Amino acid sequence: MSWIPGEVPPADEMTADWWDATREHRLTVQACTACGHLQHPPRALCTGCGDTDHLVQQAASGAGTVDTYTVVHRPPRKDVETPYVVARVRLAEGPILLTRLSSEPAIGDAVTVGWVDLPDGRALPIFQPKETR
């Protein structure tokens, strides 16, 4: 994917653990150890039970399916090559991520995570068809 991401805002206290894991190309989802709820993006509160004290980042398998997608033909900023695929990927664990796909999929296709490194050492998860891995 010939794509140079724009500037990504820095992590905050809610999202630091998620971003730190991306430095090692590890995809995580936030888990509430009080009720078992999983969520993304990371928050200071579990939207399942309201707990604020039992939230941890937990490893995700990196496997998911394409929930829906679009091929973008007009660039929202300078220096973005079009067309490109933006998609919602439903992780095997349940939470949905907005992401890019390496090629145009069909809804329901199995995909796996890949990474695009950012200049500051963090990385953005993107997804690709499962069979190319």
Added chain:
Amino acid sequence: MTTGVAIVGAAESDLGSTGRSILGLQTQAVTRALADAGLTLADVDGIATTGVGRFSATQLADHLGVVPTWTDSTFAGGSAFEMFVARATQAIRDGQCTTVVISFASNQRSARSRRLGGVFEPWVPEAQFEEPYDPLYPASYYAMATQAYLHRYGGTREQLAEVAVAAREWALLNPAAFRHEAGPITAADVIDAPMVSSPLTVADCCLVTDGGGAVVLTSLERARDLRRTPVEVLGYGERTTNTSFTTVDDLAVPGAVGAAADALGRAGITVADVDVLEVYDSFTITAALSIEGLGFCGRGEVLDFIADGRSRPGGSLPLNTNGGGLSYCHPGQYGVLLLVEAVRQLRGECGPRQVPGAEVAVAHGTGGILSTHATVVLGAAR
């Protein structure tokens, strides 16, 4: 049922490409709506608006020289104005104010202020987790909802294009419409237009124009003494579902479902009682999901439902009778103009596009990325 509150004035500002300022257009809309009602600024003690700045109602009140006893600047995108009708109705019934102006104006076409990526606020979660992937805001969300809907229910882009085709038919009857002189379009024209965010082409997307409008509300009792046929607020309802692209599990089921159920229930009517329907058509899919969500057809059925042309002029479900955001005017937050057209239809003022005998209208706004959904039921009080 009645809430005891009515819309007594309605007007547009200049529309299209005006070269005017936001507050200049706002002033046109407000003063024209008051003149329509036979009232003056001295009567106004409530103001609801957005899109002026960070302090929208405050700024408009200051600009107009009004010291309101009630204001609202709820920022909910294009559905805010239907929400304002609910809030204003409650405030008038509660006695906090007597006469409310709900208004909006934008000069986004003249000012070239629209950005395809939306407004960047680096502190919100979407800036970290969504915007890095360069979705168009809001187009890519509606595009993904379209893709999900068509995949689930097996409809086609040609069928969805009927929303834009019908909107153009109405615009040809409305001299104020941006596309009034543009001639009819076909489904093929829509799907063959340049792609923006698949499967939506530029013809599936609303216009980018200047424009604005205002409505004036007061008690029904007082409305009886004013010059226009009062348009009663019969019911209202709303849902706020998401700000993220990933919150809503099923993109094919909008918050319109709950908003409409509340509004129709409060009014004590069913969709069979609705004579004219004004829904936000930021994109063709927005209108389609709204018709379905409001309950005019079953889940997954809307594309077959409108295929017979029933939403066109002369059809059994007159939809977006001014030409809509797709062919009439889209100043960025179109919701106030849904109300203006609904009021005019109920008063019987719409000339060649008038729906004969319209007694009950529904205005349904959608804001953000299918984020906010608000329904208002209006009825002529002759």
